[in-house]
Amino acid sequence: MPYDMLLLLLVAAFEPMLPLGPAAAMNAGTAHPHWQNAFGRNPALAASSPWLALGGGYWRPYGLEGVDQAGLSAAAGFERWAAMLGISQFGFDRYRERDFAVLGAFRAFPTVAVGAAAHLLTVTTSPVRTEAVVALDAGAAWSVGFLHLGVAANRFNLPRLANGDLLPATVRAGLSAEPLEDFAVALDAAWSEYGGETSAGFELGLLPQLKLRFGVGYPPLEYAAGLGVVAGPVEVDYAFRYHPQLRDSHILGLRFSWW
Template sequence: MFKLIASISVCLLGIYSVELSAQNGRFDLGSRANGMGNASVTLADGWSMFNNIGGLARVENTVAMFTYQNKYGVPQFNTFGGGFVKPVLKGVAGVGVFRFGDDLYNEQKINLGFSNQFGLTSLGLNVNYLQYNIEGAGTKGILMLDFGGLATITEQLVFGAQVTNINQAELSSFSGEKVPTVMTAGLSYRPSTGLMLNVEIEKDLDFDAYFKIGLEYEIIKKVKFRTGLVTEPFESAFGIGFTPSAFDVDYAFRNNPNLGDIHELTITYRFDD
């Protein structure tokens, strides 16, 4: 029944939105982040291309990555993403790709990012080309910018912040609708190696702020357990990560009581530079 409702909803969006005002609006990716309830603004890994470009500067090796999200068991909501990250020019550069939807309605994004370290602080900029397509209504592409940073306050405390779509790119000239501009800030407490507690606040300009909390703990060597909570809408999250060698294999599960479950599987490969 839910699959039928979802398909009908997407069809209605296509009929109603000749100016392509329907949108998913979420581009956060990576099972490590989503296993922690996406409390990811202080993380520094290849998936910083999507979660906080400021963290990219702290990646030390060339990285290739891919992820797949199954949202609520509805094929029309499936999401794919991937990227390639490499240290260059005394900083770190990367390219990322994202796709949500099916042939009837889909969102596709490619982003180019660069981040640099300045002492205890790293700053980065993402340039995104975002394309919306609705069958029978056409295609629209726009440019948007993300800016973010990380700051090491102490050996145990890291601060992170990012603004997505800082240029407030307009999606529809007819309705004035814009791609969501989202501000995120958070603290990460790392009392020991293998233990991390993240707390964040996120604010879409058009909606109320909400909180996220995430935990990562290394159970045994090369195996990490994750969990997290989101306050609005309320979601619980769990995840596990395994690092056998140069590979990271991560799985995340998120539950929304009203919509259902999200499963995500991520594979990351670190090259020996």
């Protein structure tokens, strides 16, 4: 196995490597009020869901031959309640990681939402060997005016694989602001036993049908840029990401929203 492919696998194990929606290019989304940021980040953001939404995405990480990841999600909002289903798969050759998730969010107050998620994480290493563990997430989001705060704990139940390997918890905190109608900025920080990381990004609406996005993360120093093109209930997302060791990657997303 090439070294860069092995490095990708070690870094990626059961992480939300395929960010969907604006976070694919903004790099930050723990507080940014978009329903697709709920999957793998902050489940409380499912409360931002429209009446019905469907979304998906695909990438071949860093151009590595035979390696790909895809994800699908659906959300529905009911006044103060919202629910989501999501699935993602990462793999190459006979190796597959899959994440099946159920999320729920409740707007306890007009400015406060809380959410929780249960993930069934499976890893397949051969046609006859698959193991599964359950991971739990919890989060909260607070909004007042154009300011948004979010906190979340991913895998807080500290699941272990059959060989005893721990899937560590990640604690996240985020700040997002929309001071102008067509401009949003987001900042995230995350901590796990592997260390901390920060990310930031912004979204600028050039036209009602066109959004420009940029983001940066550290460590390592990873850059991202992308576009969102809107046509009625349909939005197409594109993101370009550059990793200093694994080089460039492209993410494509498609979303349908009915308000």
